[in-house]
Amino acid sequence: MHPPQHLGQTFAALGDPTRMAIVSRLAAQGDMTVQEIAAPFAMSLPAVSQHLKVLERAGLIARGRDGQRRPCSLRPERLAEATRWLDHTREAWNARFDRLERFLATLETKNDDQDP
Template sequence: MASDDRLSLAFAALADPTRRAILTRLAQGPATVQEVAEPFTMSAPAISRHLKVLERAGLVTRTTRAQWRTLSLQSEPLDEVSAWIDQQRREWNLRLDALEQHLETMKGKDHEHFP
């Protein structure tokens, strides 16, 4: 899967507060589907849909042992999101610094013409 596609899937998954809450829970360590679903007042199929979105984005993996399905957080997609945000921040900071320098230059020129 292309990097842009993975990034889009991760951002789409992170856009929902329920899915972010699930990731916050899994950041504490692996948990069963039942443990993850416990704090929510939604149906099991609704939780399952959220988990499928997280799995598709690569943010969560599911392992099955006997009747237990354990979920684990996968940090790689979050690392990609963080790297993308950091790159955007660097680019915008460069642009804003250039704008600030330009405005300072223009301000200095105004003082030359209008003391």
């Protein structure tokens, strides 16, 4: 499985603790405005907006319009793509470790057979 083109952007966006916290809050609480998102952070609204732009460019969030309200919402499909890639990679490594374990077991068996 080849990683999706934008997987690097996804991981880069999630590599910042503030952006991870924003994604976590949106996942737990649903759509929020910039002011609501910014409330627990000790930073300016423009700084939070910069983090939101990175998340938006990575496809992790979308900004909408609901009358006067401009909520940000999580786009779970990008997280799902990352999860699928991680699961596939984990399965591949587990298969490699299983093959190594079987190989090492055959070596132990051969050594046991050769002991006097």
